[in-house]
Amino acid sequence: MRRIISVLLENEPGALSRVVGLFSQRNYNIETLTVAPTEDETLSRLTVTTSGSDRVIEQITKQLNKLVEVVKLVDLTEGPHIERELMLVKLKATGSQRAEIKRTVDIFRGQIVDVTSSVYTVQLAGDSDKLDGFIQAIGTSGVLEVVRSGVSGIARGEKVLSL
Amino acid sequence: MELLSGADMLIRSLQDEGIEYIYGYPGGAALHIYDALFRQDKVKHILVRHEQAAVHMADGYARATGLPGTVLVTSGPGATNTITGIATAFMDSIPMVVLCGQVASTLIGEDAFQETDMIGVSRPVVKHNLSVRHPSEIPEVIRKAYYIASTGRPGPVVVDIPKDMTAPNERFEYAYPKKVKLRSYSPAIRGHAGQIKKAVDMMLAARRPIIYAGGGVILGKASGQLTDLVRKLGFPITNTLMGIGCYPASDKQHLGWLGMHGTYEANMAMHHSDLILAVGARFDDRVTNATEKFCPGARIIHIDIDPASISKTIDADVPIVGPVDAVLKEMIALVKESKEKPDAEALAAWWKQIDEWRAFHGMRYETSPDVIKPQEVIEMLHRLTGGDAFVTSDVGQHQMFAAQYYKFDKPNRWINSGGLGTMGFGLPAAMGVKLTHPDDEVLCITGEGSIQMNIQELSTCKQYDLPVKIINLNNQSLGMVRQWQDMNYESRHSHSYMESLPDFIKLAEAYGHVGVRIDRKEDLEPRLKEVLAMKDKLVFVDIQVDRFEHVYPMQVARGCMKDMWISKTERV
Ligand SMILES: Cc1ncc(C[n+]2csc(CCOP(=O)(O)OP(=O)(O)O)c2C)c(N)n1
Ligand SMILES: [Mg+2]
Numbered sequence: 001m002r003r004i005i006s007v008l009l010e011n012e013p014g015a016l017s018r019v020v021g022l023f024s025q026r027n028y029n030i031e032t033l034t035v036a037p038t039e040d041e042t043l044s045r046l047t048v049t050t051s052g053s054d055r056v057i058e059q060i061t062k063q064l065n066k067l068v069e070v071v072k073l074v075d076l077t078e079g080p081h082i083e084r085e086l087m088l089v090k091l092k093a094t095g096s097q098r099a100e101i102k103r104t105v106d107i108f109r110g111q112i113v114d115v116t117s118s119v120y121t122v123q124l125a126g127d128s129d130k131l132d133g134f135i136q137a138i139g140t141s142g143v144l145e146v147v148r149s150g151v152s153g154i155a156r157g158e159k160v161l162s163l
Numbered sequence: 164m165e166l167l168s169g170a171d172m173l174i175r176s177l178q179d180e181g182i183e184y185i186y187g188y189p190g191g192a193a194l195h196i197y198d199a200l201f202r203q204d205k206v207k208h209i210l211v212r213h214e215q216a217a218v219h220m221a222d223g224y225a226r227a228t229g230l231p232g233t234v235l236v237t238s239g240p241g242a243t244n245t246i247t248g249i250a251t252a253f254m255d256s257i258p259m260v261v262l263c264g265q266v267a268s269t270l271i272g273e274d275a276f277q278e279t280d281m282i283g284v285s286r287p288v289v290k291h292n293l294s295v296r297h298p299s300e301i302p303e304v305i306r307k308a309y310y311i312a313s314t315g316r317p318g319p320v321v322v323d324i325p326k327d328m329t330a331p332n333e334r335f336e337y338a339y340p341k342k343v344k345l346r347s348y349s350p351a352i353r354g355h356a357g358q359i360k361k362a363v364d365m366m367l368a369a370r371r372p373i374i375y376a377g378g379g380v381i382l383g384k385a386s387g388q389l390t391d392l393v394r395k396l397g398f399p400i401t402n403t404l405m406g407i408g409c410y411p412a413s414d415k416q417h418l419g420w421l422g423m424h425g426t427y428e429a430n431m432a433m434h435h436s437d438l439i440l441a442v443g444a445r446f447d448d449r450v451t452n453a454t455e456k457f458c459p460g461a462r463i464i465h466i467d468i469d470p471a472s473i474s475k476t477i478d479a480d481v482p483i484v485g486p487v488d489a490v491l492k493e494m495i496a497l498v499k500e501s502k503e504k505p506d507a508e509a510l511a512a513w514w515k516q517i518d519e520w521r522a523f524h525g526m527r528y529e530t531s532p533d534v535i536k537p538q539e540v541i542e543m544l545h546r547l548t549g550g551d552a553f554v555t556s557d558v559g560q561h562q563m564f565a566a567q568y569y570k571f572d573k574p575n576r577w578i579n580s581g582g583l584g585t586m587g588f589g590l591p592a593a594m595g596v597k598l599t600h601p602d603d604e605v606l607c608i609t610g611e612g613s614i615q616m617n618i619q620e621l622s623t624c625k626q627y628d629l630p631v632k633i634i635n636l637n638n639q640s641l642g643m644v645r646q647w648q649d650m651n652y653e654s655r656h657s658h659s660y661m662e663s664l665p666d667f668i669k670l671a672e673a674y675g676h677v678g679v680r681i682d683r684k685e686d687l688e689p690r691l692k693e694v695l696a697m698k699d700k701l702v703f704v705d706i707q708v709d710r711f712e713h714v715y716p717m718q719v720a721r722g723c724m725k726d727m728w729i730s731k732t733e734r735v
Contacts, residue, residue, distance in 0.1 A: 068291045068348050071347040
């Protein structure tokens with residue numbers, strides 16, 4: 001099953017490589033990984049999406065917790081949560097395609113953020129399925145370039161991941 | 164406050180940490196540190212002949228004393244030479260701090276002379292690693308390193324020290340921190356009371372219980388509590404290769420050790436049990452055999468300081484995260500208080516069954532009128548040393564024979580590389596033990612293959628006068644490899660012969676030691692007695708043993724715990 005694990009990590013050189021190293025060393029897979037400092041500059045927040053059996057996921061969280069630089073973590077998929085990913089896509093846009101693309105972008109509540117005579121650059125945010133859906137709707141033949149940020153997530157309601 | 168250079172702060176920190184011995188080898192990036200060492204006499208440095216041996220020495224010391232070992236090496240090749248030693252300590256959770264020189268911080272990343280990214284290279288085989296980023300941080304980094312290495316589940320910690328951090332011309336205020344603050348690291352200090360209660364209830368209701376203890380009992384200094392609990396309950400106990408000595412082997416409740424080369428009765432009892440109390444053990448593949456066939460009728464209680472060890476390969480019904488000594492103490496109290504008692508009738512029937520298993524195999528082996536059997540060498544050594552020696556071993560058949568036939572009644576006496584299986588471990592580990600236990604008998608039981616992996620340390624033994632006894636069970640082959648080739652590759656002995664072996668007697672003599680060769684059975688006892696009488700000499704005893712011997716019992720690959728070969732021809 002796909003999981004979203006959110007980690008508070010000491011914002012120190014080498015800490016990220018320990019997390020990434022752990023995944024490859026123990027044969028766990030990483031689908032997406034995002035990391036950035038938080039409002040507390042001594043901490044980074046890292047979100048990793050991964051998949052595996054319950055035993056594997058339990059091991060991943062335990063092994064992550066064992067890393068000295070991991071301060072706290074939560075498996076967001078254990079409860080209601082919000083998941084977002086940002087995507088920038090460059091699309092071939094000439095002639096009648098231009099109106100068609102504009103319509104699809106509107107349906108997916110995206111924005112055209114850059115325009116040339118033959119190219120639209122589209123920005124889209126949402127869960128990963130929505131981004132996949134957009135690419136499908138547009139058709140891969142018109143896609144020139146895709147960049148995705150990887151998933152960020154946060155629990156719904158009162159629950160917070162903090163010190 | 165005193166003003167000290169980085170190098171002086173480093174050595175002062177070691178003094179303040181109470182470090183008596185460090186093992187190492189100098190080089191460019193570590194020279195400021197070596198100079199600081201020279202100018203004091205509290206921390207004693209042992210110069211090895213290869214950095215790997217320095218780590219094994221520190222490791223042997225740590226296993227015998229329960230205290231963290233310390234290593235000092237230079238950057239680049241000095242640092243990379245420690246990796247096998249560090250990985251060995253990591254797999255067996257041995258507390259240790261490895262101080263590595265590094266090129267100056269201004270040169271890092273430029274492929275400078277003897278630059279290696281030691282933080283990156285060591286990362287998968289350390290509990291943690293730290294780099295010094297400013298000289299003034301040194302006391303805090305050192306304190307942190309020892310704290311992390313020796314608390315929770317212990318392990319090796321590497322400290323990377325760029326050369327400019329130890330420069331003699333810059334001085335800083337020195338104070339050794341009393342406490343370490345680490346918000347992200349807090350090992351459990353006691354187990355969950357509800358879980359412990361539940362576990363004790365299950366234990367008292369069990370009909371075919373068994374206690375399965377591991378190296379964690381020794382690392383957690385909990386042999387006393389374990390012995391107490393086992394005696395109170397009257398349950399059978401087995402332990403892992405790493406747990407040898409955690410419970411007296413000569414006691415009748417002890418079934419010997421379990422797993423791939425464990426005793427018939429220990430493996431049978433595990434397989435047929437209805438309750439397993441695992442204490443500081445990690446259900447590794449050399450114990451469980453095929454995990455899907457593991458002990459089908461057993462419920463499992465698992466005590467470990469490391470949550471990641473619980474339900475990793477085998478699911479625990481009652482997980483208990485905590486230090487084994489504290490958890491066992493609470494269990495003992497509950498057992499004492501409880502109105503329930505273990506079911507005497509069920510236990511009697513269980514013991515009757517176990518005694519039958521015991522009688523069935525009993526660690527028998529065939530003797531021969533003229534060829535020396537490796538097993539009888541170990542049995543004789545056990546007798547001649549009163550079972551009270553520190554025994555280190557290398558890796559192979561000799562290791563298994565030593566573990567099977569030397570009966571250890573005390574913890575910290577059996578010292579081997581169980582997790583990584585590192586040939587070359589035995590001699591330097593024995594040196595680390597002997598250095599701090601000069602009045603104890605220290606035996607290194609080895610093979611002609613393994614001993615050659617760190618034989619250069621005979622020179623270190625001369626320099627520091629370390630009269631260990633090296634017992635070379637010379638079967639003229641990489642015996643354990645050959646055994647697998649006999650059993651799985653129709654005896655095609657691909658590269659398992661050791662041709663052109665050196666004359667070990669001359670070799671020992673060349674290093675200034677005594678060499679003794681034993682090749683006739685009738686000489687074995689008198690010569691071994693002579694050897695053991697040479698208290699102040701390192702003696703290299705080269706014993707020609709049966710070249711064709713196999714280690715039994717041996718679990719059948721991919722079977723369950725009770726599927727074993729018990730001799731070359733009998734499979735059960
Ligand atoms: C460094 C290292 N290389 C290879 C091995 C694989 N190995 C395990 S046992 C063994 C043979 C050891 O031979 P010897 O020391 O003579 O012991 P014996 O089995 O003959 O008693 C080998 C090669 C190992 N454990 N460690
Ligand atoms: Mg051999």
